[in-house]
Amino acid sequence: MATLTDKEIEALKIENFIFHVVHHRADDPILFDDTPLSTFEPFFIDRIKETLKGNKFSFAEISQVKAKLNSWEKGESNFVDISKSLARQFHRLGDKRMKSGVLIVIGLITGAKKFYSLIKYDSEKVVTFETKGAQAILQAVTNNFTESPKALQKSALIDLDSKDSEVVIIDKMSRSGISDFFKEFLGVERLRNSKEMTVDLVKAIKKTVRTHLGDLPPAITSKVAEKVVEIAKKRKDFEVDEFFTDFLASMAKMKSERPLTKNWKA
Structure with a gap:
């Protein structure tokens, strides 16, 4: 599939x-x-x-x-x-x-x-x-x-x-x-157990973050795994759309709180 x-x-x-x-x-x-x-x-x-x-x-x-x-x-x-x-x-x-x-x-x-x-x-x-x-x-x-x-x-x-x-x-x-x-x-x-799926999810998000390093705040780029666990713990069940809504919302919040510098792309 x-x-x-x-x-x-x-x-x-x-x-x-x-x-x-x-x-x-x-x-x-x-x-x-x-x-x-x-x-x-x-x-x-x-x-x-x-x-x-x-x-x-x-x-x-x-x-x-x-x-x-x-x-x-x-x-x-x-x-x-x-x-x-x-x-x-x-x-x-x-x-x-x-x-x-x-x-x-x-x-x-x-x-x-x-x-x-x-x-x-x-x-x-x-x-x-x-x-x-x-x-x-x-x-x-x-x-x-x-x-x-x-x-x-x-x-x-x-x-x-x-x-x-x-x-x-x-x-x-x-x-x-x-x-x-x-x-x-x-x-x-x-097909895979929860631990294997969690590892794959973290790997996929880390890869995406690395691709967009210049556009993301350090709080996200340096603590991807921790952020995934933090968001996941807030919900009883994992659902793709809801997870990424939470993840992107946390990124947007950090972006708005971080002062702009010449190295930060708004």
Whole structure:
């Protein structure tokens, strides 16, 4: 997944697409044989691109999801049957706290590469209207797909051909990682532990700071690691956007407090 270039991301195409209704307070999911994508491919491609911002995991050897997708890739099972099996597994692991929605199963290609996407979309009630002459008739719609970030509850983008069978995951139940439910369903584990990720983060920020030494105050350029730890400790979970907002805000504060010199670029 790390080798997916911007060009490859823009070239993503959906080859296989289907969804099934899950967590609707019944013993079994509602399964379909076909859900034509029609003209809505760009909508779902955008949801998949959102997933690329997620956290990286790898499949455990005992992962049922990995085994089922491998069976599909080898031609041992067809797409629809595999999707139904995944929906049953996903539905069985749920409980009454889970909102009704759909499990979307997608096969993707970009160039010669193939990927798989599993998305849990929650059903959200929205109010629409239709017009009859000069009258507006309100209608409640529950079964829908919206662009709301809250609706896309869980999403996994899977690369079976990568070295570690890499999985990129977004799980709204665990903002910086993965919920126990989704972890059990997918059968995944962290690609790297917290210590390794912290070391990589510090290295990346140090490299960026070195590139812009002339534009940064000494308090930042001389104490990068300390500043990263200080900011990280203030938040329970690590999130990229929030971390860099805090980091850049601290830089801006130091810049405003430091008197200008001939060597300082405002």
